[in-house]
Amino acid sequence: MSASSRLYIFVIAILLALFCIYNVVVYNTDGYVAVEKLSPTAVKGQQLFQNNRCWSCHQLYGLGGYLGPDLTNIYSTEGKGPLYIKAFLNSGVKSMPQYNFSEEEKDALVQYFKQVDQTGIYPNYNAEIEATGWVKIKYRNETSRD
Amino acid sequence: MKSKSPIYFLLFALVALFLGMFFGMTASFQYLMPEFLKQQIPFSKLRPFHVTSVISWIVLCATGSIYFFLVYVEKFKLFSPFLAKLHFIIFLLTGVAIYFSFSFDYTKGREYFAFMPILIVPILIGWILFGINYFKTLYKNVKGWPVYYWMWGTGIAFMCYHLLEAHFWLFDFFRLNFIKDFAVQWKSTGSFTGSWNMLVYGISIYLMSKIKKDSNVATNKTAFFFYFLGLSNLMFGWAHHTYLLPTQPWIRYVAYAISMTEWIVLASIIYNWKRSVLKVEKENHPMAYRFLLATDFWIFINIILALLFSIPAINFFTHGTHITVAHSMGTTIGINTTILFSALFFIVHQIYPDFETDRKWVKRGFVSFNISLFIFFISLIIAGAKRSYWMYVSKTGSFSEMQDSLVPYYISFFIFGIGIFVSLSIIAFPLFKAFFQKIKS
Numbered sequence: 252m253s254a255s256s257r258l259y260i261f262v263i264a265i266l267l268a269l270f271c272i273y274n275v276v277v278y279n280t281d282g283y284v285a286v287e288k289l290s291p292t293a294v295k296g297q298q299l300f301q302n303n304r305c306w307s308c309h310q311l312y313g314l315g316g317y318l319g320p321d322l323t324n325i326y327s328t329e330g331k332g333p334l335y336i337k338a339f340l341n342s343g344v345k346s347m348p349q350y351n352f353s354e355e356e357k358d359a360l361v362q363y364f365k366q367v368d369q370t371g372i373y374p375n376y377n378a379e380i381e382a383t384g385w386v387k388i389k390y391r392n393e394t395s396r397d
Numbered sequence: 398m399k400s401k402s403p404i405y406f407l408l409f410a411l412v413a414l415f416l417g418m419f420f421g422m423t424a425s426f427q428y429l430m431p432e433f434l435k436q437q438i439p440f441s442k443l444r445p446f447h448v449t450s451v452i453s454w455i456v457l458c459a460t461g462s463i464y465f466f467l468v469y470v471e472k473f474k475l476f477s478p479f480l481a482k483l484h485f486i487i488f489l490l491t492g493v494a495i496y497f498s499f500s501f502d503y504t505k506g507r508e509y510f511a512f513m514p515i516l517i518v519p520i521l522i523g524w525i526l527f528g529i530n531y532f533k534t535l536y537k538n539v540k541g542w543p544v545y546y547w548m549w550g551t552g553i554a555f556m557c558y559h560l561l562e563a564h565f566w567l568f569d570f571f572r573l574n575f576i577k578d579f580a581v582q583w584k585s586t587g588s589f590t591g592s593w594n595m596l597v598y599g600i601s602i603y604l605m606s607k608i609k610k611d612s613n614v615a616t617n618k619t620a621f622f623f624y625f626l627g628l629s630n631l632m633f634g635w636a637h638h639t640y641l642l643p644t645q646p647w648i649r650y651v652a653y654a655i656s657m658t659e660w661i662v663l664a665s666i667i668y669n670w671k672r673s674v675l676k677v678e679k680e681n682h683p684m685a686y687r688f689l690l691a692t693d694f695w696i697f698i699n700i701i702l703a704l705l706f707s708i709p710a711i712n713f714f715t716h717g718t719h720i721t722v723a724h725s726m727g728t729t730i731g732i733n734t735t736i737l738f739s740a741l742f743f744i745v746h747q748i749y750p751d752f753e754t755d756r757k758w759v760k761r762g763f764v765s766f767n768i769s770l771f772i773f774f775i776s777l778i779i780a781g782a783k784r785s786y787w788m789y790v791s792k793t794g795s796f797s798e799m800q801d802s803l804v805p806y807y808i809s810f811f812i813f814g815i816g817i818f819v820s821l822s823i824i825a826f827p828l829f830k831a832f833f834q835k836i837k838s
Contacts, residue, residue, distance in 0.1 A: 253541045262625055263551075270632045273651075276566075277584070278541040282576030283643040291574045297572075298505070306508045307441035312642050313717025314583060315508065317784075318428065320796040321717060345797065346431030348439040363744050370575050371643040374717070374788050385653070390643045 270366045284390045286370045289363070299356055308346070312373045318346055326361070332387035380383025399468055401836060402481040404748075407741065408832045409489065410454050411825050417450030418818040425814050428807040433624070444497050445511040451490060452593075455733050458529060459596040462486075463549055466603060467534055469747055474534035480526045486508025487523040491516055494607040509586050510563050516735075517564050521557060528553045543606070543615035544624050548599030551628060555592040559585045580644045584635045590630030598627065601692060601736045604743055608689070623665070626658055637707045641716055649709070652784050656707035662700060682746060684754040684763070688739035689752070691767055695731030698774070699724060714789055718780030727774050730817065738824065745831045752831060762823035769816030772809060780806040 289297065300306065308319035314319075325331050337357045343349025352360070369391070377389040424443035427433055464481055467473045475481055498504065498512040506512050531553060535546055540549075563585035565571045571578045593735065606614040636644070636652030702724050706715045715721065742754045781804045787799040 256541055259542075259547065262721070263547075263628075266625070266628060266632065273633060277648065278571075278577070278581065280645050280648070281574060282580075283645055289575060294572065299512075301507055302505055304441040304445060304504055304511060307444040310717055312579065312639070314579075314638070316440070316732055317446060317719060317722065318431075318800075326591065343435075345426055346435055346443065348435050365573060368500060373641055375641065376789075378521075378713060379714070380710045384710045386639070386640070386709040388643075388712045 282370065284371065286298045289364065289366055292359050292362040294363075295356075296359035296361070299360055300354070300363060303350065311367060312371070321373060322364060322367075323371070323373040324368050326364040333365075336361050336364060398737040400433050400464075400475060400478040402485050403461045403468060404832050404835050406464060406488075407744065408836060409485075409492075410458035410461055411741075411832070412667050412831045413456035413457055413492075413827065415452045415822065417447055417454055418491075418821065421445035422811075422814050422818055425807070425811050429811055431802065432725065442499070442502075445504060446496070446511060447496050448699055449495055449499070449512070451729060455593055455729065458737040459552075459593065459600060462600050462737070463531070463596065464748075465744050466600075467531075469744075470607070472620055473534050473538045473539075476530050476537070480530045484523050484526045484530070487519050487526070490499055491519045494519075500510055507563075507566065507582060509589070512726060514564055514567060514712065514750065517560060522559055524553060524560065526556045529808035530558065541616075543602075543612065543622040544602040545599040545606075545615050547621075548595045548627075550603070552592050552595030553601065555588065555595065555631060559589040559592055561693065563589060570605070576643055580636075580639055580642055580648070581640075583638045587635030587638050588631055591627075591635075595627065595631065597736050600740050601689065604685060604689060604736075604739055607743065608686060608832065619665075623662065626661065630659065630801065632705075636713060640712050653707065653709060656704070659700060659704055659707070669794070673806075682743055682754070684742040684759060685739040685746070687755075687760075688735045688742065691763075692732055692739065693736040694767075695727060695735060695770075698732060702727065714785045715781065717788070718781035718784040719777045721787070723774050723777035723781060726769075726777065728769050730770055731774070734821070738821075741825075741828050745828055748835055752827075756827065759824050759827065762820045764798055765816060766820035766824065769813040769820055773813040773817060776806045776813065777808040780810070 305322075306315040308316040310316065310321040311323050313321060313323075325336060326333065339340050339347075340357055340360065342348050371390050375388050375390075379387040381387065420443050423438070424440055424447055424761055427435065427440045427443075464475075466477055494516055495512045498516065503513050504511045506514055510517065528550075532550060535550075539546065562581065565581055565585070566578055571581055602615050602620065606612055634655040636648050637656050640649055640652075702720070705719065706712045706724070746751050746754060783803060783806070784799060787794065787802075808829070
């Protein structure tokens with residue numbers, strides 16, 4: 252094996268070691284603010300969100316499709332909330348297909364949106380842009396900024 | 398007789414491309430007419446078909462090209478032609494199962510992997526078979542690997558890991574903690590993209606070294622420096638997708654720092670631009686050469702965009718808008734697809750040395766493809782800027798009103814999407830015929 256090949260293998264080995272440590276830390280790190288674990292009802296709601304591919308059109312924290320609105324804070328937005336969500340689900344308004352969710356399924360989806368809502372705010376207007384290009388955001392349930 | 402598996406991969410990659418573009422075009426029509434067949438084929442049903450098909454195009458074409466280069470160009474004896482055949486059959490059957498899963502709404506998965514989670518098992522087996530064949534073949538035949546062999550090997554290994562990681566949500570340890578779960582989901586999809594980029598960018602360096610007839614392109618220290626930089630970004634740079642998710646700040650600091658190293662790539666592109674163009678030996682591979690030139694242009698455009706929105710202060714305004722879509726379309730179509738078409742033209746010339754690649758219609762298709770993509774890209778940027786204005790500046794009007802105000806840009810996006818579809822179909826047709834002929838022979 253040539254000297255350069257040995258060097259390249261050494262660099263890859265170091266990167267892989269860092270990657271392993273990094274992954275272990277990321278996987279064991281909770282979010283920045285303390286939130287409750289998803290309840291069994293919320294997990295059911297999350298699965299309904301996946302089964303019906305809601306992410307194709309909607310976003311959570313700005314991630315997902317762009318045909319429909321972001322749903323991160325649909326639960327707590329003024330003028331919206333649980334009743335609005337339930338009414339919307341089977342309405343078939345505009346490009347949204349007409350679903351046929353049962354009351355139990357609607358409750359599960361509402362519970363999921365409620366718990367997502369508790370994790371934070373998007374879009375978050377309580378932000379401060381710094382000269383370094385960094386953005387300090389004040390999260391929900393947080394007293395100090397970072 | 399040499400294995401025909403690489404050609405099968407390439408043939409089905411072109412079919413996936415055609416289907417992916419068709420589904421994409423049909424889905425984008427619903428931005429213009431939201432009620433169009435929404436009960437029969439809603440956008441939410443078409444999007445997984447589109448996304449899976451175009452990812453399959455990239456993955457199948459990259460895999461077929463790598464197998465082809467090893468067997469037909471480097472003349473290596475594959476460790477196991479049977480494994481390559483099995484790899485293809487597994488991917489083909491899984492592809493059919495995924496389409497079936499989408500058609501009948503068995504979609505329990507998440508974005509990019511919407512199919513039934515169990516189908517990730519045969520996909521992983523396929524990648525493992527590819528890895529065994531690849532590493533065993535090279536281990537026996539090559540001493541002192543050029544950078545593209547490292548890139549392909551890394552791409553295969555990381556592809557296996559990130560496909561697995563994308564399904565960690567199946568475990569309650571991740572799933573019950575929404576923020577961690579969501580962060581890991583986007584970590585895996587970001588790095589999944591990075592993994593296929595390793596395969597595709599490795600192909601571009603391979604082609605450059607072959608077209609230039611200069612092996613130094615792939616063995617010099619600069620090439621390895623950029624490989625390690627790319628690998629670091631694949632491993633640690635994903636979190637610029639989730640700056641606005643309340644993860645721990647250190648995760649975002651690391652991503653910001655790592656993402657900014659890509660300025661070095663940009664500086665290098667500008668510095669080497671003129672030099673690399675002048676040195677290229679283009680007579681034997683006119684279309685492969687043209688597509689690589691187009692790649693250079695699209696890398697330049699997309700890296701500027703990516704660098705800008707990796708800065709948190711800019712990302713704050715562009716995140717969750719069509720600017721992100723412009724970036725993903727710009728990279729998958731502008732960079733990945735141009736490199737892969739360059740590879741296909743190179744390959745067809747290897748199979749049929751008399752094959753005339755720069756036919757009049759192919760050249761016209763190439764020009765209209767680039768023009769269409771440019772306008773398509775700009776339409777998305779403007780639509781994204783307007784959406785950002787609505788989100789952060791005007792803050793007035795409903796979502797529907799904002800969407801209605803974007804219709805002119807959606808019309809442009811739709812029309813030039815058709816332009817891309819028609820142009821690529823024109824370019825791909827003679828290639829498809831040639832590969833089909835090779836299969837039959």
